[in-house]
Amino acid sequence: MKKSNYVKFGLDIIMAVIFVLFFNKRVLGGLAFHEIAGIAIAATFFTHVLLNWTWVKKVTMKLFDRNLPFKTKLGCFLNVLLLISMAFIIISGILVSKVVFPNIDIGNDRWFEMSHITISFLVLILVAVHVGLHWNWIMNVLKKIFSIKAPIPLFSLLVKFATVALLVFGGYQIFSSNFIMHLQGVPGIFDSSSSHFEGEEHFERFNNSEGDQKWADHQFDRHLAQDGERGFKRGNRHFESVNPLGVIGTYFSIMSVFIIITYYLDKIATRKRRSAVDTGAKL
Template sequence: MKKINFVKFALDVVMGLLFVLFFNKNVLGGLAFHEIAGLFFAGAYITHILLNLGWVKRVTLKMFDRSLSWRVRGSYALNLLLLVSMTFIIVSGIMVSHVVFPNINVGNEGWFKMTHISVSFLVLALVGIHVGLHWQWVVNICKKMTNIKKSRAWMRYVAQGLTLIVLLFGLYQINQTSFVTHLKSSVSAFGVNTQQTGFGGKEAFGERGGMSEGRPSGGEGQSGFKRGEKGGNVNVVTVILTYTGIMAVFVIVAYYLRKLSLYRKKKTVANQN
């Protein structure tokens, strides 16, 4: 296996960990980490695109070729949606920056902040789907790194059991963080005001409600922090487990839906022969 795949894997892991940490602005000291790490994430994401630019060019040139499978077309559409939404998160994050770019003043900071948060929940789901569709690649990389050439029966049973546990844990966290509410808000974020979507209220962001966890209330400005305020510390492991668990739900669903699709296709071909 090419060494570049290990570089891609390591980069993806770092990006994944950073992204889930962004869902709590109090983590690792507060807003300063959120914004500085956000810029690092932006650079890593651009690097990720450049490393996969060959695939993008090939598929783009063949987009109107009838021989191109719908699976590849769907993957291309998903990546395009990720590109647009991730770019918006990065740009809107810069627009509402209070630490790295404190002198940027936008006319409607509240709207940028609202959509920055809501679209992040959408991207969490999209990233999960993206990883699920490429999960076999992840497994192959892990096997190569651990020198496991062939999976044994007991390992498959353990993996299935862990998958069930992770799925249940992720569903629990979806309920605890009101993830569905945030996901709906990401759909209705554009063209509506903050009050219509309920952002900034307790209903949208409760104690486990995402980016507002531990956030001061009232009079602190659009970001939930006074300019220059560091914020408090929270348990990093808890944040990682919470939002990685939510992402894992989409990983598992996407993986098994793809597996089911391949099984049906294989069965159809076998019946035709």
Template structure:
């Protein structure tokens, strides 16, 4: 039970962080985008570790005709999700400007495009993944937050609220510190450009950063470009609300479609019972 509770809390925090990463403008751009991307990469490895036994067992039985179709579909969905997420991480490293600048590929516009497309694919696959497991999620939440007598477990609820508060506090702290640190990123290109203009004999100072510097890459890091980024707003609350609404549009039909398929299967089994 504790393991399932850890999964729910970890997945919720990963979901919030992931949707914040979908907009490269949120929380002052690249510093948060890249550092949070590294953190969520580590969280994904931890998530796989928590489900390692299921992964091994299902891999061994993947070609077994007795394996339930839902389990096989879930396994294949997880493989696709792992591939898309790995693509996001690898391409993110190759266009990094803050965390891995030495590994960045200059002028990697095609890589930025792949980064953006794989991020959108991951968003859709995560929504499908949640929809397929929605019944299990609700079952775990009910057992986690309610006792056998039907009473609300205040301690569990308080710990979840505390976890989310720590996450929100960490994001707010990062936003305030990144505002100060961003000045250091922007000063260097301006000073360098000023010196080059002066040495050229013009005596004028060009205040526009050169192409490809930190400021120029800030809103184009994921290949989507645009002044407003993908989410249309840099407010963390609005970004989370926007992408959770997108997930809801995927989760709800997936959940009801699965229910309908299971209902038809039960009716078919009742009409044509298996002979032992």
């Protein structure tokens, strides 16, 4: 395996860690880290897209190829959807910036702020599904990194135990962090009067900058602070833990649920296809 692939694999892990840290605006210095790290990720993302624009066009065109297997077409669709979603998150994040670009003023900044948050939770699932579809490749890379050449019974047992533990813990985090509630807001971003945003006050503009900041803090707290960590309310303000490991554990466990489900669904589908091919060959 080429060394460049190891580097890419390492960068993917680093970007994944940074991405889940974005779900808590107080971690590692607060909103400043959220926006500055976000800009760095944005620059990396758009540079990657531009350098691989030919590949992006090929992947997009493959969606219209009827001869492609369903799994390949699904992978292409996910790649395009991730590209669009990530671009939207980055652009909307810049438009509602409070630290890096505080002077940007748009007419419907409330919609962009809520959409930025809601789509981020959707992308978390899309990334997890993408990882699940490529899990065999990931495991092969890890085996090469740690020089594992033969199956290890104890390792297989630990993997099964970890799978069950992640499903239980991740499922708990999904419900305790109101993850489902955030996903229910996805249809609502296309309708400013939707009940997903709890009324028109989410889109009413305050008459002064102080009101704007209080409203933004309140909404950001409601949607990003519920990360499964313990917090408490004092008055109208919500205090939460800012432990990066806690945030990483919470959102990686949520991702692991969708990774595991995707992996096993793909495994079942592959077995059915092979069984159908074997049956046809015998006939």
